[in-house]
Amino acid sequence: MTEITSESLGEALPREMARVRDEVLPAYMEANKMPQANCDFAIASIRIDLNEATRAMAEGDLQSMIVLYQRLRDYRL
Numbered sequence: 001m002t003e004i005t006s007e008s009l010g011e012a013l014p015r016e017m018a019r020v021r022d023e024v025l026p027a028y029m030e031a032n033k034m035p036q037a038n039c040d041f042a043i044a045s046i047r048i049d050l051n052e053a054t055r056a057m058a059e060g061d062l063q064s065m066i067v068l069y070q071r072l073r074d075y076r077l
Contacts, residue, residue, distance in 0.1 A: 010057075013065055016072040017053050020046060024075045046075060 007015075025046050032039040049071050056064035 009065055013069045020072050020075050021050055027077050
């Protein structure tokens with residue numbers, strides 16, 4: 001079943017940014033310490049998307065905010 005919420009993009013995007021910054025990125029950074037792991041590309045991608053999301057919000061770039069919200073939602077542990 002699909003969950004329906006009335007959360008605005010202005011509320012949802014910062015929430016996703018915090019989730020990725022506080023949960024996903026640290027997990028990738030920790031995994032990258034293992035000898036056989038190579039998460040450099042994923043870590044760089046996450047950082048770029050977080051920076052771009054911050055920029056899009058600051059500039060009020062709605063189209064970019066929508067795209068970046070979806071990208072951030074796709075990051076999983």
